Amino acid sequence: MNFELNDDQRALLDAVEQVVQHHLARTPAPARVECVPELDRDLEQGGYFEAVTTEGLGPVAAAAMVIALARLPFCTELGASALLAPRLGLPRVCAVLGEDRHTPARFLAQAACAVAIEADGVFAAALAPGDAREVESLWAYPMGELVAPEALPWRRLDADPKACLDLWRVALAAEIAGCLSAALTSVVQHVSDRRQFGRPLGSLQAVQHRLAHSAVAVEGVRWLALAAAAGSVPAALALGQAQQAVRPVAYDLHQFMGAMGLTLEHPLHRWTYRARRLQSELGAADRQFQLAAGQAWPA
Amino acid sequence: MNFELNDDQRALLDAVEQVVQHHLARTPAPARVECVPELDRDLEQGGYFEAVTTEGLGPVAAAAMVIALARLPFCTELGASALLAPRLGLPRVCAVLGEDRHTPARFLAQAACAVAIEADGVFAAALAPGDAREVESLWAYPMGELVAPEALPWRRLDADPKACLDLWRVALAAEIAGCLSAALTSVVQHVSDRRQFGRPLGSLQAVQHRLAHSAVAVEGVRWLALAAAAGSVPAALALGQAQQAVRPVAYDLHQFMGAMGLTLEHPLHRWTYRARRLQSELGAADRQFQLAAGQAWPA
Amino acid sequence: MDFSWTEEQTALRERVRDLLARELPPDWERLSRHGPGSPAQTAFSLNFCPKLAEAGLLVPHWPVEHGGSGAPPWHHFIIGEELWAAGEPRGAQYMNVNFIGQTIMRFGSVAQQRRYLPPMAAGQAIWCQGFSEPSAGSDLAALRTRAERRGQDYVINGSKIWTSYAGLAQTCFLLARTGGAGRQGICIFLVPMDTPGITVRGIPSLIGEGDIHEVFFDEVVVPADALLGEEGQAWPIIGWALSHERVGIARYAFSRRVLDGMVRQLQSQGRFDDPLIRARAGQALAAIEAARLLVYRVIDQRARGLPPMADANVARTAVIAADHLVSDFGMHFLPDTYCSDAFPLHLSHHERAIAAGIAAGAAEVQLNLVAQDFLKLPREARA
Amino acid sequence: MDFSWTEEQTALRERVRDLLARELPPDWERLSRHGPGSPAQTAFSLNFCPKLAEAGLLVPHWPVEHGGSGAPPWHHFIIGEELWAAGEPRGAQYMNVNFIGQTIMRFGSVAQQRRYLPPMAAGQAIWCQGFSEPSAGSDLAALRTRAERRGQDYVINGSKIWTSYAGLAQTCFLLARTGGAGRQGICIFLVPMDTPGITVRGIPSLIGEGDIHEVFFDEVVVPADALLGEEGQAWPIIGWALSHERVGIARYAFSRRVLDGMVRQLQSQGRFDDPLIRARAGQALAAIEAARLLVYRVIDQRARGLPPMADANVARTAVIAADHLVSDFGMHFLPDTYCSDAFPLHLSHHERAIAAGIAAGAAEVQLNLVAQDFLKLPREARA
Structure with a gap:
């Protein structure tokens, strides 16, 4: 048991942190989603997305990187880029499809390829302009759907669907951890500054206790995601715990941000609506828990 | 819509309240369960258990009576006596069996008869001494089990099992409402008196908010039980909401009672462990919710 | 009964x-x-x-x-x-x-x-309600917008925030202060929104068009008869108004309608046999029914002419819980219906649900009131 | 990593x-x-x-x-x-x-x-820990038991409550006060339990035999060398001791063992195919795993020689949550196993779970510490 990053991992995360700090200086626009091409460029040119396949780094470093980058209020494809696509030899941006190939998926309209992880195999298709269209949504991700999924040139990849699904679960859990962590930080800042009834909102005990519960949940999700990346904890358990945390944490954070959190001018919604989308991917928390129970206690 | 008791109901409840106040004067013994024969005698002699079949009173008054009497820290069979047995023409004490005729049931060792509400009918058997034996338990009810259920003289009653189950659900929901309400009152009293960190525990905001949540839950359960008794709300919905309330309310109440609530010297456990037993009867909250969903949204 | x-x-x-x-x-x-x-x-x-x-x-x-x-x-x-x-x-x-x-x-x-x-x-x-300010949200008594008597007029300076409907309102039910700090010295003014000196900025938001605004008052002159009631005596009037505002909206009825639609959608996809989905749907329905009864109790009290009681705060808390359960049910099991305009009710219900416990007296303020007025817990020692 | x-x-x-x-x-x-x-x-x-x-x-x-x-x-x-x-x-x-x-x-x-x-x-x-008093539970600094220096001795008067193991202990790790109110003036004494003037009353409880007691000190004379550290300077020592006490117990490991047994029981009844039961079992397992990792992080810090941090309070909160989820799982789905002595582990686990968030620093005190020391939220204004 060693909870410290090794030297290589530390160097990677330090570099990622510099990218995060650089982009945090940018003022978010009052919009539900904001993609910043420069961020994508920084990440791609820096070679960060090779971490998962690099000796001495691997999935733990990749998951830690997703957590760090999900803290940005700007939207960029992280999970598939960091954990899945490099392993599968697929280009960025790679959009992972949902339950079936027709339902809307994150980043589909921006993607160079689509991946479907299905019970009988993993399938990928390169996307040309016009193959997918953007869809309006409440979620703070660019959502898209395939125009004619059956017409695409799908090819079966040489990959185990179960292993891919587990990597994808780690990616989702890590992104939830980063989103909730950033959202919590922004609310801790807000309630420390904002005064109501003659004192900082954050000095009120009910606020403190509920934020403390959020902190405990987020810390648990973060370490489960990292341990799942290392293969030490079932990925379904990590994702279930992450997805389960979203509802109560997002509720409390919005309560304490108050009306400010209902505006597009404060970025809180960007983290919470990303997390809210992720909470239902792969069937939501109870599906993960059922799966994990089946693994832990086989008949 | 009229939330006031009518004159007959009011007279009944006033009389019941006198019985409650009389017995509240008694100091509870430091035991998990305490049955007080005098309470049973008062209730039987007063004819209170005839309310459900009395013109002008009926199930609503019977449910309100169960709620009032469940506030006592002393243990007496309420639900079947008030709502089920008079309708079925069965003597008191009547023990309602659980999932099957072998599992432990409340009051079985004290009962004059056992009732099994099963999918294909309602069955009753008179009990002679030795037919059931007492079972030790954590629950604050006297628990018993049938020695040889197959050897008993079961007879089929002329009653609809579904209607009986719904009456039984109302009885359980009402008893949970009464238990939680009494437990909440005792904790409100405790935190109003007890000082920690230089002020009453109950003036701390986190304590206030969590007790407020308990109050909202208990009020909802109480009115759902009464409306279900009137047939205006599905009984499964009322019981599901009641069973669901037990866990968080009991947790918070024990937290705020502190170490005192871990002793047998304070009666808090009597209410919470009765409620905890009731929370799993008829399959626990989710079973009720599934049933109610099936009724509300048939295929 | x-x-x-x-x-x-x-x-x-x-x-x-x-x-x-x-x-x-x-x-x-x-x-x-x-x-x-x-x-x-x-x-x-x-x-x-x-x-x-x-x-x-x-x-x-x-x-x-x-x-x-x-x-x-x-x-x-x-x-x-x-x-x-x-x-x-x-x-x-x-x-x-x-x-x-x-x-x-x-x-x-x-x-x-x-x-x-x-x-x-x-x-x-069309009216709007000029209550909240940047530094006075749930703590309404901290409002700073000032009204100064000048001859036959009052001159109003300050700003309001989160003001619903301000963009198109004809009149504002405005709170401003003539006296010192706290609950004393607050007045209500009925102010035509076309009075010179009033500017409105729509705030881009998650909860629908035209729902929240900033309203700025710069030397806004209103005649003395724009004052509702006595100068500086508005606090009890505000309490009366809010107690009527807060049980006026049958949110649970909208939640029920939306939940019915969600279940129909799941049935049409063949997914309503899933025992987990059924349990969560029943749970949401139970919360709606509890909220409905608790609201009815308040209406029943009002119908009897009883004064406003903390039962209204109990009801509001239950209503907020039901709103959120229904919204969470949809987000969990029908996430893609929040991606198109085929289910506009899901979107509008969610927007109302997230605002329900924040606007018009935060859920936490309701909990304070339930604790102190319904349970009679000791008021908090104030620093 | x-x-x-x-x-x-x-x-x-x-x-x-x-x-x-x-x-x-x-x-x-x-x-x-x-x-x-x-x-x-x-x-x-x-x-x-x-x-x-x-x-x-x-x-x-x-x-x-x-x-x-x-x-x-x-x-x-x-x-x-x-x-x-x-x-x-x-x-x-x-x-x-x-x-x-x-x-x-x-x-x-x-x-x-x-x-x-x-x-x-x-x-x-066999030791016991004389900390809590009737008016000083989570608020340890409010303790009243007095120790008075008389020549070469201290004379102790007062009482302790909730004292675990006091009935059979040889020695008490006792807190008493020589100075005025608050954190100053508190001392630790190592007191043989057979010293004249000590009486112990077992309190009948929900959580096992011999687990909680009242201990009365009536003119109990101990030599000055029973004092641990300097007179009146015990507060930081107490903090050090508690920080070691509180991560010493791997409760989640017991919870895991009990959960495994509950699942075996459900499997033997043919009930573990129920998707609701499976989901709740997986949920409890996830809570256990989260608690385990958060505790390991604290041990890792200690192994590196880092000073105690609020991470320990985060871990404790997670451990309490896991304990309760497992206990609630059993109570919901296997209520009859709490009715006999065939499943003694269910009973003992439940007793430890309900005590976990009350004894040795209530769950609420942990939340205060997470808020203030981990999240660095502003300390509450005190009256």
């Missing part, structure tokens, strides 16, 4: 449903998606409310002299339940009939009543 | 398991049901702990001069994890090796170390 409806109440409900079936356009769900403060819904309300008024369904609970028929509180509440479930075709005008009108009736001058009540009763008045 | 065990750690765990397999009697689960403070388990511990000591598994983390082998913190923790999962056959002696011994080592005199450490290292010492 009786949890059923009288024949008259059932007939009234039918009348409202018939009117809705007649008057709501086929694209109503998409239209109402934009929120009660949107230009589209505001325009619709100015067409719809006069029809309601004509049918005697806008202000039946008002006294005859103000255009009502002196109907009991249940009458008005049943109408509101049906209209809110339908997506509130009264738009912002629900505020007029729920509490602004009654507040003017009870505390206003005859001149104010003559000026403001007839347009409300005719379904032609 | 590495979440796996070294070969040495795995071998150690196997050694502990082998010893348990050898030394625990067939009726151990029923015996341990009575709680670590019960006469039965206390007697067992006085037999079992010497065997642990002999195998080098009682105080390996202590320095060689006190009978240990200077093993790293992980070493001791792995032993504790296995023993707690087994129902804590060390009985009350877990306190000695987790924190009382170390506190005496760090802050005690040589004479105190010579007197008290050898019996602990030999597995022959």
Whole structure:
């Protein structure tokens, strides 16, 4: 048991942190989603997305990187880029499809390829302009759907669907951890500054206790995601715990941000609506828990 | 819509309240369960258990009576006596069996008869001494089990099992409402008196908010039980909401009672462990919710 | 104790449903998606409310002299339940009939009543409520907007924030301070929004068009008769108004309608046999029913003429919980219906749900009141 | 970052398991049901702990001069994890090796170390911890028990409550006050329980035999060298001791063992195919795994020699949540197993779960500390 990053991992995360700090200086626009091409460029040119396949780094470093980058209020494809696509030899941006190939998926309209992880195999298709269209949504991700999924040139990849699904679960859990962590930080800042009834909102005990519960949940999700990346904890358990945390944490954070959190001018919604989308991917928390129970206690 | 008791109901409840106040004067013994024969005698002699079949009173008054009497820290069979047995023409004490005729049931060792509400009918058997034996338990009810259920003289009653189950659900929901309400009152009293960190525990905001949540839950359960008794709300919905309330309310109440609530010297456990037993009867909250969903949204 | 409806109440409900079936356009769900403060819904309300008024369904609970028929509180509440479930075709005008009108009736001058009540009763008045400020949200008594008496006028300076419907409102029910800090010295002014010196900025938001604004008051001059009640004595009037505002909205009825639609959607996908989904649907329904009964209890008290009690705070807390359970149910099991305009109700319900525990007295303030006024817990020691 | 065990750690765990397999009697689960403070388990511990000591598994983390082998913190923790999962056959002696011994080592005199450490290292010492008082529970600094210096002695008057294991303890790690109110003026005394003037009353409880007591001190005379550290300077020592106490117990490991047994029971009844039951079992397991990792992080910090941090409060909160989820799982789906002695583990687990968030620093105190020390939220304004 060693909870410290090794030297290589530390160097990677330090570099990622510099990218995060650089982009945090940018003022978010009052919009539900904001993609910043420069961020994508920084990440791609820096070679960060090779971490998962690099000796001495691997999935733990990749998951830690997703957590760090999900803290940005700007939207960029992280999970598939960091954990899945490099392993599968697929280009960025790679959009992972949902339950079936027709339902809307994150980043589909921006993607160079689509991946479907299905019970009988993993399938990928390169996307040309016009193959997918953007869809309006409440979620703070660019959502898209395939125009004619059956017409695409799908090819079966040489990959185990179960292993891919587990990597994808780690990616989702890590992104939830980063989103909730950033959202919590922004609310801790807000309630420390904002005064109501003659004192900082954050000095009120009910606020403190509920934020403390959020902190405990987020810390648990973060370490489960990292341990799942290392293969030490079932990925379904990590994702279930992450997805389960979203509802109560997002509720409390919005309560304490108050009306400010209902505006597009404060970025809180960007983290919470990303997390809210992720909470239902792969069937939501109870599906993960059922799966994990089946693994832990086989008949 | 009229939330006031009518004159007959009011007279009944006033009389019941006198019985409650009389017995509240008694100091509870430091035991998990305490049955007080005098309470049973008062209730039987007063004819209170005839309310459900009395013109002008009926199930609503019977449910309100169960709620009032469940506030006592002393243990007496309420639900079947008030709502089920008079309708079925069965003597008191009547023990309602659980999932099957072998599992432990409340009051079985004290009962004059056992009732099994099963999918294909309602069955009753008179009990002679030795037919059931007492079972030790954590629950604050006297628990018993049938020695040889197959050897008993079961007879089929002329009653609809579904209607009986719904009456039984109302009885359980009402008893949970009464238990939680009494437990909440005792904790409100405790935190109003007890000082920690230089002020009453109950003036701390986190304590206030969590007790407020308990109050909202208990009020909802109480009115759902009464409306279900009137047939205006599905009984499964009322019981599901009641069973669901037990866990968080009991947790918070024990937290705020502190170490005192871990002793047998304070009666808090009597209410919470009765409620905890009731929370799993008829399959626990989710079973009720599934049933109610099936009724509300048939295929 | 009786949890059923009288024949008259059932007939009234039918009348409202018939009117809705007649008057709501086929694209109503998409239209109402934009929120009660949107230009589209505001325009619709100015067409719809006069029809309601004509049918005697806008202000039946008002006294005859103000255009009502002196109907009991249940009458008005049943109408509101049906209209809110339908997506509130009264738009912002629900505020007029729920509490602004009654507040003017009870505390206003005859001149104010003559000026403001007839347009409300005719379904032609759009108001906004100038309460919150940047440093006075749930802590309303901390408001800073100042009104200074100059001769026959008051001059108002300051700003309001989160103001619903301000973009299109004709009149503002405005709180401003003439005295020192705290609850003393607060006044209510009825201020025409076209008074020079008022500027409105729409705040881009998650909760629909035209729902939140900043309103700036720069040397806004209003005549002394714009004051409602006595100078500096508004605090109890505000309390009275809020106690009527806060149980006026039958949110659970909208939640029920949306939950029904979600279940239909799951049934059509063959997913409603999933025992987990069924359990969560039943759980949401139980929360709705609990909220409904707790709200009814408050209406019942009002119908008996009892003073406002903390039972209203209990009810509000239950309503917020039900709203969130339904919204969370949809987000969990039907996430893709929040991705298109095929299910506008899901979006508008979610927006109302997330705002429910923040606007008009945060959920946490309700909990304070339940603790202190309902449970009688000791008030917190203040620093 | 590495979440796996070294070969040495795995071998150690196997050694502990082998010893348990050898030394625990067939009726151990029923015996341990009575709680670590019960006469039965206390007697067992006085037999079992010497065997642990002999195998080098009682105080390996202590320095060689006190009978240990200077093993790293992980070493001791792995032993504790296995023993707690087994129902804590060390009985009350877990306190000695987790924190009382170390506190005496760090802050005690040589004479105190010579007197008290050898019996602990030999597995022959039963201690109790005289902290809480009727008016000082979570608010420890409000304690009132007084110690008055008289010549070469201190005379102690007052009382303690909720004191675990006091009925059979040889020695009390006692807090008493020589100075005025608050954190100043508090002392620690090491007091033999057979000192005249001490009386113990067992409190009938929900959480096992011999687990809670009142202890009365009536003119109890102890020599001045019973004082640990300087007079009135105990507050930081208490903090140090508690920070070691509070992560010493691997509750989640016991929860895991009990959850495994519950699932086996459901499988044998053919009920584990129920998707709701599976989901709740997986949810409880996830909570256990989260708690385990958060506790490991604290041990990792300690192994690196870092000072105690609020991470320990985060871990404790997660551990309490996992305990309750497992206990609630059993109560919901296997209520009848709490009705007989066929499943003694369910009963003892439930008792430990309900006490977990109340004894040794209430869950709410942990939340305060997470808020203020982990999140750095502003401290509450005090009246």
